[in-house]
Amino acid sequence: MRTAVSELDMTSASSLDEALRALRDEKRTPIAGATDLYVALNFGTLEQRKFLDIWAVDELRNISERGDMLVLGALATYTSMIRSPLVVKRLPMLVEAARQVGGAQIQNRGTIGGNIANGSPAGDSLPVLAAADAVVVLRSADAERRVPITEYYTSYRASVMRPDELIVAVEIPPVEGKQWFRKVGTRAAQAISKIVVAGVRSAEPRISFGSVAPTVMRVPLTERALASGAGIDEAVRVLAQEIAPIDDIRSTAEYRLRVATNLLRRFWTETA
Amino acid sequence: MRFMLNGAVKEVATHPAARLIDVLREECGLTGTKEGCGEGECGACTVLIDGEPVCSCIIPVAQVADAEVTTVEGLNGEHPLQKLFMDEVGAQCGICTPGMIMAALSLGPAPTLDEVRTALAGNLCRCTGYSAIYRAVMKWRGMTAGDTPGSAVVA
Numbered sequence: 001m002r003t004a005v006s007e008l009d010m011t012s013a014s015s016l017d018e019a020l021r022a023l024r025d026e027k028r029t030p031i032a033g034a035t036d037l038y039v040a041l042n043f044g045t046l047e048q049r050k051f052l053d054i055w056a057v058d059e060l061r062n063i064s065e066r067g068d069m070l071v072l073g074a075l076a077t078y079t080s081m082i083r084s085p086l087v088v089k090r091l092p093m094l095v096e097a098a099r100q101v102g103g104a105q106i107q108n109r110g111t112i113g114g115n116i117a118n119g120s121p122a123g124d125s126l127p128v129l130a131a132a133d134a135v136v137v138l139r140s141a142d143a144e145r146r147v148p149i150t151e152y153y154t155s156y157r158a159s160v161m162r163p164d165e166l167i168v169a170v171e172i173p174p175v176e177g178k179q180w181f182r183k184v185g186t187r188a189a190q191a192i193s194k195i196v197v198a199g200v201r202s203a204e205p206r207i208s209f210g211s212v213a214p215t216v217m218r219v220p221l222t223e224r225a226l227a228s229g230a231g232i233d234e235a236v237r238v239l240a241q242e243i244a245p246i247d248d249i250r251s252t253a254e255y256r257l258r259v260a261t262n263l264l265r266r267f268w269t270e271t272a
Numbered sequence: 273m274r275f276m277l278n279g280a281v282k283e284v285a286t287h288p289a290a291r292l293i294d295v296l297r298e299e300c301g302l303t304g305t306k307e308g309c310g311e312g313e314c315g316a317c318t319v320l321i322d323g324e325p326v327c328s329c330i331i332p333v334a335q336v337a338d339a340e341v342t343t344v345e346g347l348n349g350e351h352p353l354q355k356l357f358m359d360e361v362g363a364q365c366g367i368c369t370p371g372m373i374m375a376a377l378s379l380g381p382a383p384t385l386d387e388v389r390t391a392l393a394g395n396l397c398r399c400t401g402y403s404a405i406y407r408a409v410m411k412w413r414g415m416t417a418g419d420t421p422g423s424a425v426v427a
Contacts, residue, residue: 034331105315
């Protein structure tokens with residue numbers, strides 16, 4: 001590990017109350033499955049030195065229904081979502097995304113809350129949450145608030161979450177329509193996405209892309225074009241104007257734009 | 273802190289943020305667990321925590337407090353899968369082998385070839401081309417290559 005362990009300060013919380021008190025009293029980065037943070041630590045690229053390990057906060061592990069909401073506890077792992085009959089029934093595109101996150105080893109540790117908190121524009125679950133109009137539940141020692149995932153990120157890897165807050169759950173309203181998910185990476189297993197997309201086909205289609213902007217994004221202009229019956233060719237033209245991907249270590253803007261428009265066509269054909 | 277290691281209680285006096293792999297190799301002297309990529313991509317460092325495969329290179333040791341950790345040494349060199357990896361030449365350079373074996377242990381009985389591939393999707397091998405590995409795992413679970421459609425690759 002390229003970061004000296006002796007520089008690190010890690011305490012563990014065993015209950016939500018304990019975790020929230022710790023975050024109120026000092027600035028610590030919560031650490032759940034560690035699948036992103038420890039990669040950065042290994043490479044010596046992580047700035048943070050003080051952590052709050054929340055892996056043992058079992059009350060954040062539940063997957064349940066509350067009213068008509070599907071509620072994913074922040075520590076629900078990809079494996080637990082794949083195995084959850086509720087998620088399989090209500091949000092199959094999330095199961096599809098979870099299956100493609102790394103191998104079993106990563107699926108066993110990576111959590112939905114961690115994927116949100118890490119805030120990578122390539123986070124595989126994020127387009128699913130955006131297309132499903134998911135709501136992030138943030139709690140501090142004093143209060144709880146709800147933020148739609150589409151309003152959660154403010155810029156690249158930045159969000160509205162305050163340092164004293166913890167993501168405790170994600171709420172997902174019922175999703176009407178056919179769900180679709182596709183990830184394009186260098187290889188089938190393990191790869192970080194070059195581009196990732198989730199879509200819901202209904203009278204008012206909902207489509208969300210990852211890795212085409214500083215944050216996960218819905219494409220409202222494209223959605224409106226499709227909802228108005230404009231046809232897929234017109235929608236593809238709108239999409240090409242609506243997204244502005246960049247060149248980076250994983251891909252190029254040109255490739256991403258081409259693949260994004262191809263994926264939009266694929267979504268439209270496969271959900272017809 | 274303490275955890276169960278290969279069936280026995282283990283006390284370690286280590287930094288809570290230390291990586292599990294470093295504690296296993298350096299403090300516990302169990303060097304069967306290999307470090308490959310150090311970023312959770314290659315699976316060489318796979319161990320079981322409470323029976324589930326994980327990458328020990330990206331887990332702080334604090335997270336195994338009171339859990340049960342199983343490394344390849346816990347198989348005592350006597351596990352049928354270990355013998356099958358030898359018989360089927362599922363190991364060449366050997367770096368990926370402990371991780372492959374630990375990941376394969378999570379498979380239930382009579383898996384399809386696709387299920388074997390999925391279970392081992394988080395484990396990279398740069399020598400064997402995987403066929404011999406899949407063959408060893410399929411045999412261990414009572415399957416032969418011919419039992420599974422699309423199995424020409426393991427024939």
